[in-house]
Amino acid sequence: MIGAGHAGLAASRFLTERSIDHLVVDRGDVANSWRRQRWDSLRLLTPNAQSRLPGYRYDGPDPNGYMTMSEVIEFISRFARVSQAPVRTHTNVTSVTCAAYGYHVATSDGDISCRSVVLASGACNVPSVPPVKQSVPAAIEQITPFEYRDPTRLPEGTVLVVGASATGVQLASEIRRSGRPVILSVGEHVRLPRTYRGRDVLWWMDASGVWNQRYDEIDDLTRARRLPSPQLVGTPERTTLDLNALAAAGVELVGRLSAVRDGRALFSGGLRNMFSLADLKMDRLLDTFDEWAPSSGRDAEFDRPERFEPTRVPASSRLQIDLRSGEIRSIVWATGFRPDYSWLHVPVVDEKGFLRHEGGIVERPGLYALGLPVLRRRKSTFIHGIEDDARDVTDHLAGYLAGAPLRERG
Numbered sequence: 001m002i003g004a005g006h007a008g009l010a011a012s013r014f015l016t017e018r019s020i021d022h023l024v025v026d027r028g029d030v031a032n033s034w035r036r037q038r039w040d041s042l043r044l045l046t047p048n049a050q051s052r053l054p055g056y057r058y059d060g061p062d063p064n065g066y067m068t069m070s071e072v073i074e075f076i077s078r079f080a081r082v083s084q085a086p087v088r089t090h091t092n093v094t095s096v097t098c099a100a101y102g103y104h105v106a107t108s109d110g111d112i113s114c115r116s117v118v119l120a121s122g123a124c125n126v127p128s129v130p131p132v133k134q135s136v137p138a139a140i141e142q143i144t145p146f147e148y149r150d151p152t153r154l155p156e157g158t159v160l161v162v163g164a165s166a167t168g169v170q171l172a173s174e175i176r177r178s179g180r181p182v183i184l185s186v187g188e189h190v191r192l193p194r195t196y197r198g199r200d201v202l203w204w205m206d207a208s209g210v211w212n213q214r215y216d217e218i219d220d221l222t223r224a225r226r227l228p229s230p231q232l233v234g235t236p237e238r239t240t241l242d243l244n245a246l247a248a249a250g251v252e253l254v255g256r257l258s259a260v261r262d263g264r265a266l267f268s269g270g271l272r273n274m275f276s277l278a279d280l281k282m283d284r285l286l287d288t289f290d291e292w293a294p295s296s297g298r299d300a301e302f303d304r305p306e307r308f309e310p311t312r313v314p315a316s317s318r319l320q321i322d323l324r325s326g327e328i329r330s331i332v333w334a335t336g337f338r339p340d341y342s343w344l345h346v347p348v349v350d351e352k353g354f355l356r357h358e359g360g361i362v363e364r365p366g367l368y369a370l371g372l373p374v375l376r377r378r379k380s381t382f383i384h385g386i387e388d389d390a391r392d393v394t395d396h397l398a399g400y401l402a403g404a405p406l407r408e409r410g
């Protein structure tokens, strides 16, 4: 098992239950990504009640709260302890190659031979930054969410945040609150209210079954797997952090950053269409919840259905900004993350760097993956989403080790 995040640990728990001999290796400590690659103020955007792993769940006093990073680290580390996962920390996997018996895994702490490998190395190993980065004038400081810790480390002056998914809206909001002018470049995005009809919107995703939709029931799976994260933030006040909230806080909204040419950042127009599309998709999702509520017999438990103010389109939005004028002092690239398989020397990665797999079962026998977007269900990358995926994948793995024919199981 490569990776001692929640995905690798969940799979380890199922393997232990089946008495399958295994080892979980991680280049850092347990929950390394949460320790090393997140900013200081980050809290989970999933409520505590959704922090659940196989045989283990949040049992504290605040099921509607959102964990801080130190709480997440403790939550996952405790899971590793109670499930007695055989973890070898500070063991960097430098290469995985095919071998006659299965796989040869080279690590910073010696080599490992094994029949099967589960890639639980994460979906967000490196920030995904568009090539236009190269054309930004050198005087502007550029940082990714991996380097960002808090706004005080940014130079004074206007900050351009590129990307308006969960990371982008959260950082834009925090940087604006530090007093710096913020321009937010908005591309395709997923708008959600924090609460709906008195419940957390992610409670609805879970209860209504939307999150349980299987990968083989989704029409455009490639698109579903590339969908940006929702505009949500976990705060004690349970505030909604959409573009209206950001605009009200003084954040300037511009379109998608399409190019940097001759020192000028060029932004797409058409904010109106983009905003209406995000509003429409949000309303459709809320319709789904409203249809589910009476069919579940629970309608009376919830507040009345509501709809939210459409995203306000700025009277005018800038289509270009001269990056040499000194107005913008720094750029934060909140343009997503991607996995890193530079150490995986098995031909199972496509030209864009994504793993080819069928519900976590990789083309090469004995090779599996967990924790990737919509791996087997819409909830696959979330903490509470791993249990079902890890059970399915380890079932298949157990069959493989026992010599069962290799086919997808339901």
Ligand SMILES: Cc1cc2nc3c(=O)[nH]c(=O)nc-3n(C[C@H](O)[C@H](O)[C@H](O)COP(=O)(O)OP(=O)(O)OC[C@H]3O[C@@H](n4cnc5c(N)ncnc54)[C@H](O)[C@@H]3O)c2cc1C
Pocket (backbone or CB within 6 Å): 002, 003, 004, 005, 006, 007, 008, 025, 026, 027, 028, 029, 030, 031, 032, 033, 034, 038, 043, 044, 045, 046, 091, 092, 093, 094, 120, 121, 122, 123, 124, 125, 167, 337, 343, 370, 371, 372, 381, 382, 383, 384
């Ligand atoms: C900013 C951000 C916020 C998120 N917020 C939430 C949230 O609120 N709720 C939620 O449910 N999910 C959230 N997620 C999604 C998801 O839970 C995390 O990405 C989670 O860390 C994924 O768990 P994982 O076990 O699949 O991967 P990771 O936690 O990334 O674990 C992978 C492990 O593999 C190790 N590893 C990688 N490569 C190697 C190698 N070559 N050798 C050895 N070890 C290696 C890493 O050190 C790491 O410990 C968030 C993700 C991000 C990026």
